Amino acid sequence: MYQIVAKEDVTPQIHLLEIHAPDVAKKAQAGQFVVIRLDEKGERIPLTIADWNRQKRTVTVVFMEVGKTTRKLANVKAGDSIANFVGPLGRPTRIEKSGTVVCVAGGFAIATIVPIARAMKQAGNRVISIMGFRTKALMFWEDRLRRFSDQLIITTDDGSYGREGVVTVPLKELLEGTQKIDRVIAIGPTVMMKFSSITTLPFGVDTVVSLNPIMVDGTGMCGVCRVTVDGAVKFTCVDGPEFDGHKVDWDELMARQRTYLDEEKRSLEMWQQEQAGG
Numbered sequence: 001m002y003q004i005v006a007k008e009d010v011t012p013q014i015h016l017l018e019i020h021a022p023d024v025a026k027k028a029q030a031g032q033f034v035v036i037r038l039d040e041k042g043e044r045i046p047l048t049i050a051d052w053n054r055q056k057r058t059v060t061v062v063f064m065e066v067g068k069t070t071r072k073l074a075n076v077k078a079g080d081s082i083a084n085f086v087g088p089l090g091r092p093t094r095i096e097k098s099g100t101v102v103c104v105a106g107g108f109a110i111a112t113i114v115p116i117a118r119a120m121k122q123a124g125n126r127v128i129s130i131m132g133f134r135t136k137a138l139m140f141w142e143d144r145l146r147r148f149s150d151q152l153i154i155t156t157d158d159g160s161y162g163r164e165g166v167v168t169v170p171l172k173e174l175l176e177g178t179q180k181i182d183r184v185i186a187i188g189p190t191v192m193m194k195f196s197s198i199t200t201l202p203f204g205v206d207t208v209v210s211l212n213p214i215m216v217d218g219t220g221m222c223g224v225c226r227v228t229v230d231g232a233v234k235f236t237c238v239d240g241p242e243f244d245g246h247k248v249d250w251d252e253l254m255a256r257q258r259t260y261l262d263e264e265k266r267s268l269e270m271w272q273q274e275q276a277g278g
Contacts, residue, residue: 001081005058010140013065014108015074016050022057024049024087030115031093031242033212034061037084038073045069046237048212049088050111059085062111090241093208097124099182102174103149104130104167104196106188110141112210113187117148120185126150128181130170132192136161167192168199175203182206186245190254197245207245211236211253227253 008016024034033048051060065074076082093116101120105113110131121127129149133139134157146152153170154162163170167188175181184207186196193209200207211227225236228249234240 001083002085003081004076004078005056007076007078010062011138013074014062014138014140015065016060016062016111017073017076018053018058018060019082019085020057021059021085021087024059024085025052025054025057028052028059028088029092030095030119031112031210032088032090033237033241034059034085034087035089036061036073036082036086038069038076039083042072042083043069044084046089046212048109048112048210049115051115059087062108064108090237091239093119093185093242095119095123098206100126100128100179101183101185102128102130102171102181103145104132104171104184104186104188104192105145106132106167106186106192107134107138108140109188109210110145112212113185114141114144114148116185116187117145121148128174129153130155130167132156132167132188133161134158166195168195171196172199175200175205184208184245187212190250193245194248194250194254197248197250201246208242209245209248210241211243211248212241 003020004017005020006018010016028049033046035044035046037044047061047063049059050062052058063070063073065071103113103117117127117129127149128151129145130153131145132155136156139161142154155165155167155170156162157166184200184205186193186207187210197207197209227234227236229243230247
């Protein structure tokens with residue numbers, strides 16, 4: 001069992017868990033993920049590692065309430081334990097001194113981009129970060145990302161904070177500017193990563209995306225996370241989760257993401273009925 005050291009509700013539907021997991025904390029790197037199982041009857045779900053503390057031997061994950069398992073996970077408290085916490089899994093982000101790196105985060109993927117921005121800064125890069133949310137009420141970790149960014153740009157779809165619009169607009173402005181952009185790392189909803197890759201393509205800038213949203217099992221056994229990258233079949237959880245955004249077959253990936261929507265909906269509805277005593 002893995003004890004929950006701390007819990008924070010960063011927004012009403014986005015939660016942070018700091019979990020005592022010495023072996024994972026010892027080896028965790030930016031860009032990797034863990035697979036957790038809440039209890040013996042629970043399903044396995046992959047969650048990106050948002051942070052780690054090797055001295056405290058803890059790992060931090062951030063998740064949004066979407067389906068049954070994340071709703072159940074939202075009910076845990078500090079002091080509770082979860083059955084399984086496996087990792088670190090996946091290939092870590094390639095960290096090197098490139099020059100100027102733009103880190104783009106959409107929604108709660110901010111938790112994924114922060115350790116990457118930190119590692120890029122520590123490697124000697126100039127880091128420009130763009131964070132985008134639907135509205136100000138969903139924002140979190142602005143202070144953390146600002147700490148590792150030479151420049152921080154914030155967008156909201158409704159204009160309630162920062163610039164009104166989507167992240168690809170300031171991204172394009174940076175690419176068209178006088179400052180050379182050497183690398184772009186875009187993480188967030190699939191559609192956001194797709195259009196970030198489309199935006200950088202004409203400029204020939206190395207663009208990395210993290211395909212975490214398509215993972216289910218996280219161990220390579222279920223096959224749900226199959227994607228086509230540069231004409232070859234890859235498995236996101238073992239070959240990734242990061243890939244060249246210019247080589248991903250985005251249309252295939254987005255279609256595959258919709259495969260289990262009905263099953264996920266039914267699972268959530270059945271659990272809600274159980275909770276209501278129906």
